[in-house]
Amino acid sequence: MEAVAARAGVSRATVSRVVNGGTGVRDAVRERVRRAVDELGYVPNSAARSLVTRRTGAVAVVIGEPETRVFSDPFFGRQLRGISRELSAADTQLLLLFVQHRDDHARIGRYLAAGHVDGALMFSLHDGDPLPAMAERCQLPTVYGGRPDWPGADRAPRPLFVDTDNRDGARQAVRHLLDRGRRRIAVITGPLDQTSALDRLDGYRDALGVADPDPRLIADGGFTAEGGERAMARLLAAAPDLDAVFVCSDLMASGALRTLRAQGRRVPGDVAVVGYDDLEPAAWADPPLTTVRQDVEEMGRLMARLLLRRLGAGPEAGEELAPVITAARLVVRESS
Amino acid sequence: MEAVAARAGVSRATVSRVVNGGTGVRDAVRERVRRAVDELGYVPNSAARSLVTRRTGAVAVVIGEPETRVFSDPFFGRQLRGISRELSAADTQLLLLFVQHRDDHARIGRYLAAGHVDGALMFSLHDGDPLPAMAERCQLPTVYGGRPDWPGADRAPRPLFVDTDNRDGARQAVRHLLDRGRRRIAVITGPLDQTSALDRLDGYRDALGVADPDPRLIADGGFTAEGGERAMARLLAAAPDLDAVFVCSDLMASGALRTLRAQGRRVPGDVAVVGYDDLEPAAWADPPLTTVRQDVEEMGRLMARLLLRRLGAGPEAGEELAPVITAARLVVRESS
Numbered sequence: 001m002e003a004v005a006a007r008a009g010v011s012r013a014t015v016s017r018v019v020n021g022g023t024g025v026r027d028a029v030r031e032r033v034r035r036a037v038d039e040l041g042y043v044p045n046s047a048a049r050s051l052v053t054r055r056t057g058a059v060a061v062v063i064g065e066p067e068t069r070v071f072s073d074p075f076f077g078r079q080l081r082g083i084s085r086e087l088s089a090a091d092t093q094l095l096l097l098f099v100q101h102r103d104d105h106a107r108i109g110r111y112l113a114a115g116h117v118d119g120a121l122m123f124s125l126h127d128g129d130p131l132p133a134m135a136e137r138c139q140l141p142t143v144y145g146g147r148p149d150w151p152g153a154d155r156a157p158r159p160l161f162v163d164t165d166n167r168d169g170a171r172q173a174v175r176h177l178l179d180r181g182r183r184r185i186a187v188i189t190g191p192l193d194q195t196s197a198l199d200r201l202d203g204y205r206d207a208l209g210v211a212d213p214d215p216r217l218i219a220d221g222g223f224t225a226e227g228g229e230r231a232m233a234r235l236l237a238a239a240p241d242l243d244a245v246f247v248c249s250d251l252m253a254s255g256a257l258r259t260l261r262a263q264g265r266r267v268p269g270d271v272a273v274v275g276y277d278d279l280e281p282a283a284w285a286d287p288p289l290t291t292v293r294q295d296v297e298e299m300g301r302l303m304a305r306l307l308l309r310r311l312g313a314g315p316e317a318g319e320e321l322a323p324v325i326t327a328a329r330l331v332v333r334e335s336s
Numbered sequence: 337m338e339a340v341a342a343r344a345g346v347s348r349a350t351v352s353r354v355v356n357g358g359t360g361v362r363d364a365v366r367e368r369v370r371r372a373v374d375e376l377g378y379v380p381n382s383a384a385r386s387l388v389t390r391r392t393g394a395v396a397v398v399i400g401e402p403e404t405r406v407f408s409d410p411f412f413g414r415q416l417r418g419i420s421r422e423l424s425a426a427d428t429q430l431l432l433l434f435v436q437h438r439d440d441h442a443r444i445g446r447y448l449a450a451g452h453v454d455g456a457l458m459f460s461l462h463d464g465d466p467l468p469a470m471a472e473r474c475q476l477p478t479v480y481g482g483r484p485d486w487p488g489a490d491r492a493p494r495p496l497f498v499d500t501d502n503r504d505g506a507r508q509a510v511r512h513l514l515d516r517g518r519r520r521i522a523v524i525t526g527p528l529d530q531t532s533a534l535d536r537l538d539g540y541r542d543a544l545g546v547a548d549p550d551p552r553l554i555a556d557g558g559f560t561a562e563g564g565e566r567a568m569a570r571l572l573a574a575a576p577d578l579d580a581v582f583v584c585s586d587l588m589a590s591g592a593l594r595t596l597r598a599q600g601r602r603v604p605g606d607v608a609v610v611g612y613d614d615l616e617p618a619a620w621a622d623p624p625l626t627t628v629r630q631d632v633e634e635m636g637r638l639m640a641r642l643l644l645r646r647l648g649a650g651p652e653a654g655e656e657l658a659p660v661i662t663a664a665r666l667v668v669r670e671s672s
Contacts, residue, residue: 058447060431067416077407084403088436093447095396096432100424111394111429116452
């Protein structure tokens with residue numbers, strides 16, 4: 001490589017960049033390097049090239065949840081479908097990592113820092129999660145699912161992420177319930193250490209037009225079916241006169257419907273219900289669920305595409321990258 | 337390390353083995369090396385050690401199915417739960433890889449061969465799958481889920497695997513139906529390029545006591561709910577007088593029950609149904625499903641433990657390892 005650099009009259013770094021398909025080299029220089037490579041019969045060693053490019057052809061997908069949650073909520077499978085199709089099309093290997101316990105973070109961080117992957121997609125992170133800081137420290141190109149909200153996330157360069165407009169989606173859901181004449185509207189939230197859950201709660205507040213809604217109308221369902229079941233029971237006990245509930249995921253809504261049925265409340269006659277996601281549990285629910293549709297598979301695709309572009313593997317290498325926020329849209333069915 | 341080897345009067349390899357906790361070194365020799373290490377103040381460099389041990393602290397779990405199947409059949413989540421708990425307890429990172437298309441095999445093989453993992457667990461492989469040969473070529477310690485049946489799998493050393501006694505499980509299921517007085521017993525199989533599906537079909541033949549059962553009584557449901565639904569419709573069309581069906585997975589049985597209900601056949605009155613797995617779909621089925629229980633989570637744990645022992649990380653390092661075959665047990669419920 002030194003001989004090639006000398007003959008072309010450029011630095012070793014420039015030769016490396018040309019040989020490895022990097023950007024930022026003028027066409028004339030690129031041509032000169034190519035000629036020198038040909039003349040000297042230089043063949044880049046593939047192990048050495050991988051040391052230089054540090055390319056492994058693999059991307060880690062880190063989900064900040066234990067595998068039991070990942071396998072019980074169709075949200076994750078759908079997001080992964082989008083990611084996996086996009087990575088596959090770019091001949092990039094997907095490695096899926098779960099966060100089983102808080103103690104797993106250090107081990108995951110070590111694996112990511114050790115150069116076994118070219119980049120990472122991280123989603124369903126929780127407040128205080130050390131993974132973003134680890135990714136930043138080892139300069140691992142990373143795209144996040146969901147609005148980042150950790151200390152320093154607003155510093156330049158801002159982390160790349162893909163999200164839906166959760167706040168607007170929640171506003172649409174609660175306005176719809178108000179339009180239907182409901183006046184005691186409860187909310188079952190996700191865990192409030194996640195921005196998606198926080199943003200949906202803010203949307204609920206926006207639509208009601210009050211900064212501090214009646215706390216008896218708010219319960220955390222932890223984004224699980226059982227959590228939704230229990231949260232609904234707490235709400236009915238605290239506010240028996242509620243006439244609607246906005247449930248921040250379809251899975252929790254399926255649990256809430258079980259509780260309403262068990263307590264003899266008719267849906268939507270006594271209590272109108274709106275979910276969030278528009279995944280299988282919404283269509284299978286009895287009655288079918290009014291919900292806020294977010295295109296989860298497309299979000300996965302967008303995350304993967306953003307990372308591939310960040311890695312310079314996509315067609316638009318070198319362009320300016322920015323977070324993507326997709327729209328949410330209310331889908332009205334029988335439950336409201 | 338050379339100085340340590342010289343002082344202890346052993347080879348560098350022996351020093352390396354002792355320092356890295358390897359086996360096959362006599363106690364006296366081990367003691368001599370330890371003394372030399374102490375006397376010379378030798379501190380093994382951790383990066384160098386990782387070059388020598390080639391330990392990454394990570395294990396690949398390769399499922400021979402696209403992620404859509406993995407996320408729709410609770411079998412996989414349950415198996416992964418067992419694997420993940422065991423690996424986590426050994427502070428070993430789990431990397432999950434799916435096989436989306438046949439073309440993915442080469443890429444997965446490259447990743448595994450490149451030294452990014454210490455070993456692999458592979459399950460739900462299909463006949464002709466090149467992954468076992470790839471693992472063998474790059475000498476990657478591997479444990480399989482399910483009886484191996486590829487060319488050369490019977491050569492020594494036999495591949496390590498964990499399986500349940502599928503053939504016996506199927507025999508129990510069909511004998512139970514015979515005991516209940518059923519005489520036209522159909523079977524819905526999994527894809528016959530998988531040994532679990534083949535073994536269950538053999539058990540069906542065993543119990544009936546015929547080598548070539550009526551082909552109108554056999555249909556492939558591909559181990560999916562929709563496949564079970566369609567297979568049941570084909571069976572009812574080909575053999576309308578059937579009075580029982582042994583369905584080789586609970587998920588397919590849930591589909592078969594849908595078809596029976598749609599065609600007005602009472603279960604078990606007109607048609608008795610037995611599933612396989614004893615996972616959620618069996619308990620949720622209407623009526624609850626008689627099924628063959630295999631402890632899927634435990635199988636996952638056993639696979640992980642076998643691999644950790646193969647890697648010398650477990651407590652029983654150095655012992656002789658053998659495949660494990662767990663028992664299957666009939667669980668009788670309303671559907672039969």
